Amino acid sequence: MGDVILKVEGITKTFPGVTALDDVSFDIRSGEVHALVGENGAGKSTLMKVLAGLHKPDAGEIIYQGAPTQVAGPLDARRKGILLIHQELSLSPELSVAENIYLGAWPTNRFGVLKKRELRRHAASALDALGCGFGPDTRVGTLSVAMQQMVEIARAEAFNANVVIFDEPTASLTDTEKDQLFQTIRGLKARGVGIVYISHKMNEIFDITDRITVLRDGQVQGTVDTAETDLNQVTRMMIGRTLDTYFIRAKAEFGAEVLRVEGLSKAGVFRDVGFSVREGEVLGLYGLVGAGRSEVVETVFGVRKADSGKLYWKGGEIALPSPRQSIDMGMALVPESRKEQGLVLMMGGRENTSLPHLGLFSSVSIMNRPKELAVFEKYRSALSIKTTGPDQAVSQLSGGNQQKFVLAKWLCADPKLIILDEPTRGIDVGSKSAIHELIADLAQKGLAVIVISSEMPEVLGVSHRVLAMSEGAIVAEFEGDAMTEENLIDAVSHHRDDAAA
Amino acid sequence: MSHATDIRAGSPLQSVLGWLLRNHIWVFLALTIIVFSWASPYFLTVNNIGNILTQGAFIGILAIGMTMVMINGEIDLSVGAVLALASALAIGLQDHMGVWPAVFLGLMSGAALGFLNGTLVALSGMHSFIVTLGGLIGIRGLVFVYSGENALMVPDFSYTEIPEVYLGPISLTAMIFFALALFFQWVLSSTRHGRETYAVGDNIEAAHDAGINVKRHKIINFTICSTLAAVCGILLSMRLGTAEPNAGRIWELWTIIAVVLGGTRLQGGFGSMWMTIGGVLTLAVLRNGLRLLNTPNYVELMVMGAVLVLALVLDKVLNHKGYT
Amino acid sequence: MGQTINGLLRRHGLALAFLVFLGVVALNADAFLSPGNILDVLRQVSITGMMALGVTFVVLTGRLDLSIGSLLTLLTVIVVDQHNIAGPFPAIVMTLLAGLAVGAFNGVLVGFVGLNALIVTLAMLSFLQGLVLLYSGGSNVNVANAQETWFAVFGRGDFLGLPVPVILFLVGAVIAGVVLQFTTFGRRVYGVGGNETASVFSGIDARWTVFWTYVVSGFTTGVAAVIMGSRVMGAQNTIGQGYELTVLAGVILGGTSLLGGSGSIWRTVIGISMLGFIQNGLLLLGFPYYVQWLVTWAVIIIAVWIDLGAKRGRIFA
Known part of the structure; x- marks a missing residue:
């Protein structure tokens, strides 16, 4: 591991009503992969956007290659050698690979005519360095997501990046594609590039990173060497709010079954999903982002279509409903995205x-x-x-x-059944506990409740029973004393390892 | 046509199919040509082909500018009115300053109005539909103010002989159309402005993040579009020898139809001059062929509407994935 | 204090400018604000106004309807022609049914098939123009017994001192306003226009909602055609040409957003009336009729820009 190339010191960023980053400091050395972990809303993406010049910090400094630096925007960041690879790729599907690699910085002559040969040559050498299986003239829209990601990574080669920031890079990759990506990352690392790796997936983080910095509620909880820590410690640092939050769980008095799902499948999204929920019961559904949790409940509610599967409402079989029918039966869905769906x-x-x-x-x-x-x-x-x-x-x-x-x-x-998909994402602590109380209250009144969350303490704290979901399937179910973070993590990550093996 | 070629992994057959999916206008054009050649002996004659090209060239020149604007993700409804103004100025000013200065000022009026449209869109952030809808109404007002609602007559009829230059059956107007189309296809495929026009229309966030000056490209494209509308108006004034204040009414709609029929995407980011040439020729062939068959002109209008909807449905079915 | 004036100007700047315009015209032309002239203006805007009521529904869902100009021509030809053949009452019924049918067809293509509204209704504009020529055979039609028919009442009649077309427009506006503000359908229209995804998640069928807005638009154009036929007592093949754009201009001028979800019938009535008063005022001041187009251009740009700037919090994008 080499010298520090990028250092942030005392970065603070507030938005109306929220302090997203509170006096955050950390550093990236050349030739290391540095993980940035934390729950949703911990401040990872804000920090990333500050580094890429998309947000101006209220206070603090970015010290790049030993000198304080102002980053004016993504292009400026790219020119300086800091490259952000977003979860939503910033590519133009109709343009060629070469054009996308150099987007905004194409070589031209004095009259604005593109030097196509030069562009193609440079792009080809960047692609070669990465070992990509496609040429510079390919239209980006015809590439798979993994290949499109390679186009973005090729920008690192093309612009001689010193720092590359990956934001959830494996969210939509297959395991083979993931392995290829990791090879690429190791290649960058060997060339002395400093890499920031943001992910929810703990097994990947332990696989690829050298150091881990944990963020919680906008503050740095600490930086540890990956080799000297374990999942337990990192998870505790991430969630560690067992002290300041406590959950009320409704009394376990269950009535009749309200909803039962059997064999629900949708090709490429989820398969053979089955579960049931009773009156007065809070059923937790835990899984990482991309596990198919939201897709399952949206299908049950009728916003999405399934290939096959059976639904039983209060004991009787029903056809997969439309949203209107679901609502009229007494189903309610608090969707994942408040602003887009809610x-x-x-x-x-x-x-x-x-x-x-x-x-x-x-x-x-x-x-x-x-x-x-x-x-x-x-x-x-x-x-x-x-x-x-x-x-x-x-x-x-x-x-x-x-x-x-x-x-x-x-x-x-x-409603008779209420499904809450990430009900506390991105909201302040006070509202969070109010919503937790409400969940207990509703169950006590006899509603069936399904809670989806990627926050483990939340899902464990409010539920009577928890289903673990991974890669489109329900992989485990826990009840009573078996409902522990360790078990849940095991279920989700072991399954992934099995799938990878 | 290498630009539009799709490089997909797969057999040659697949790549041909892939190309056709993205360029279905040529299938349409071939079909219409086959049908009319079969139906009328006069259709596939040198003379008639020359006619088709000349007739299509006027909408065609408008369509070139519209294609630039549409690839950029915008729309220009004011081209018909700009055409009328340029035509009126080119004829009306001849008495005061002679032919070529008048023609030049006519062109400049187009450039100025395009610059105005583009600047308004870029500065205000209003939808170009609204800005140019205003322009459509107001610029027509300018035409009437200038001409006092009278058709202007050219003072010297030698003016009408200027476009009477032929290369075989191809008129000067048609040549200008093809030359402009080729030039702007080159602009689209080989210049920074052209490629960035695609980038802006395709993914404006990505373009902006990459430091591309989105506003400048929009202003340039609106200026190009209106300038070409002025070119069209001047050619029309030469052909007719008069400038009608109502010239070019609802031509903006025909132009949009031609461009969309060609396959250029209304939402931006996708399209080419090749497609637009295809759309313009298909439209011209349809009109010409139906007239040769002595079908009443309502058939033409109804066929156009039906073909447009068909093209849209086809597009949705075939390219469903690419259009989300 | 300065801030309140600033805010006031921003929010109502256009209304104030319009009032100033009204004042200037009134000072220079005594007749301008007389009841007779105001009724004249309203009579002139009753046709575009009636059409704009329906188009407002469509625009509120974030869609467009450009077919209404050709539709107006077609329906006016139908109502006049059928009046001669079948008599006034069947003619009116047929016209309204034809309007509903064309609206439903647009609605299926946009709502259910999911095609781009601008292109679909543009295609329909062309198609209907052809249908007009097919129906009329290219010649103009006139009401044969123009002096005797009660059909004249819709365009030319008076009731309680008010022109009947104005009454029709105002009654239509009240009904449309009530439907939008107080019925479940109105709420669905705003919901789909404001956030289509969230509306679907709330059990609203966006496809049907969009479908019905086009049906409404077809219907109001039918009523407008009855007024038009009755006023002119005849129909040319181009009688409705360009109306789609005038109507849209009025809707936009009122401040209804093309993106959907925000706007109202009230705003449309104001927008369309403003166009009418500008036209009338400029004529009274002695300007030729085409000067109104220049003013309309300026007013649309300024009005929409101010509206957008106020929402965004800054003038420039």
Whole structure:
């Protein structure tokens, strides 16, 4: 491991209502792979965006190659030798590989005519250095995701990058593709490039990285050598909030079965998924991002189509429903993405709350505004939502308050089953514990609840029973004393190792 | 046509199919030519082909500029009005300054209005549909203000002889169309501006992040589009010897139809001048062929509408994955 | 204090500018704000206004309808021609049904097949123009017994001192406004336009919602055609040409967003009326009719830019 090439010191970044980064310091040495880990919302992506010049920090310094540096933007970062490889690739599918590698920095003559030969030659040598199986003239849109990622990595060669930041690079790769990627990363490392590796996947992190820096709630929890630590220690550093958060679990008094799923499959997404949930029960569904959790519940709810599978509602078999039928039966889905799937942002709380139940809030198709207002007020005070009024656009509210409106819009019709997909992602601690209390409360009242979360303490803390999901299949089920972090991690990671072997 | 060729791994047959999927306009064109050659003995004659090319060239020149704007991810509804203004100025100013200065000013009016459209789009962030819809209405107003709602007559009819230059059956107008199409195909495929036009239309975030000056490309493309509309207007004034204040009405719609029919994507990032040539020729062949068959002109309009919807459905079915 | 004035200008700057315009015209042309002239303006905007009511539904879902100009021509030809053949009442029924059918066809292609709205309705514009010529055989049609038929009432009649077309427009506006603001359908329209994905996650069938907005647009164009036929007592083959753009201009001027989800009937009525008053005021001031086009251009750009700037918090993108 070589000298420090990039160092951040005391970086602080606040957004309205949230401190995303709080006095963060860490460094990257040349020829190392440095993992950046933390739960969702810990500040990894904000830190990454600061490094790539997409965010300006409020305080702190970036010291690059020994001198304080201002990064003006992604192109500036790239020119300086800092390359960010995003989860969502920043490529133009219709352009060629060569053009994408040098996007924004094409060689031209004085009249703006491209020097195509030069461009192609440079791109070809970058591709050769990586050992890519495609040429510089290939249209990027025809490449697989893994190959497209190689195009982005080729930018590191092309721009002689000193630092390359990978953000969840294996999220949509097969295992073979992952191995190839790791080889590439090792190649970069051997050439003295400093690599930042952001991932949720612990086995990968222990596989490829040299040091691990853990972030939690915007603060650095520590940096450790990978060789001298273990999964347990890192996980504890990541979640370590057993001290400041405690979960209330509803009393385990279960009624009749509400929903049973059998053999639900969708090619390439999930396979042979089966589970059931009873009245008064909180069923946890744990899995890493990309395991197929959201896809399963969205299929059950009817937003997605399945290839095969059976659904039983209150004991009777039903056809896979449409969302409308699901809602009318008494199913509710608090979706993963609040802003894209959960709310109509330009509408107020009143209209968002009644949107799934227009039939209940109307007679002969005329909206019953007093009823809407009454329900709005009821949930505003019950969930203590901070809003100036029923028609304040929800886009103006904080994440926590937005999420409460998503809950209100489903609770107001007294569902029998409520599915919560990452219900506390990206919201403040206060709202989090309010939502945890609410989950217990709902189960106590006899609702069946399914909670999806990639936060282990949350899923363990609120559930009566936990299913572990990995790569589109349910791989284990835990109940009672068996519900421990170790077991859950084992189930998810061993399965992955088995699949890889 | 190497640019549009698709380099996919696979057999030659697959790559031919892949190419056809992305260039289905040539299948359309071939079909229409076959049908009309079979239906009318006059269709596939040298004279008639010359006619088709000349008739198609006017919409064609507009379509070249529209293609630039559309690949960039925008739309220009004002081309018909710009055409009318340039045509009116080129004829109306001849009395004061002579033929060529008048023609030059006509061209400049197009460039200026295009620059205005582009600047408004770039600075305000408004949708170009709105900006150029305003332009469509207002620029037509300028034409009427200038011409006082009268058709302007050319003072010296030698003006109408300028485009009477033929290379075999091909008129000067058609030659200008093909020359411009080839030139702008070269711009699209070989210059930084052209390639960055694709990049902006394809993935504006990625282009912006890569430091590409998105606004500048938009302004340049709107300027090109309106300048070409002015070229079209001037050629039309030479052909007719008059400038009608209502010239070019709803031509913007025909132009959009030609470009979309060719396969250029309305959302940007995909398309080429080859496709546009295909679309323009298909449109021209359809119009010419139907007239040769003495079909009433309503058939032409209805066929056009049907073909456009068909092209759209085909596109959706065939290229479903590429269009998400 | 300075901030409030600034904010006020930003939010209502255009309304203020319009009031100033009204004042200037009124000072220079006494007749401008007389009840008679105002009714005249409303009578002129009743046709575009009626069409704009339906188009507002379509635009609120984030779609477009460019076919309405040709549709207006077709339906006007139908209503006039059928009036001569079958009599006024069957003619009106047929016209409205034809409008609904064309709207439904657009709705299927855009809502269910999922084709691009701009191109589909552009294709429909061309197709319907052909249908007009097919139907009319290229000649203009006129109402044969123009002096005797009660059909004249829709375009030329008065009721309680108000022109009937104005009454139709205003009643239509109230109904459309009530539907959008107070019914479940209206709520679905705003939902789909505001966030289609979230609406689907809320059990709303976006395909049907989009479908019905095109049906509404077809229907309002049918009503507009009845007014048009009754006013002109005849129909040329180009009578509705360019109406689609005027109508869109009015809707946009009112501040309804082309992206969907924000806007209202009220705004459309204001936008369309503004176009009418600008046209009328400029004529009263002695300008030739085409000067209104220049002013419309400027007003559209300024109005939409201000609106966007206020939402964004800064003027430049």
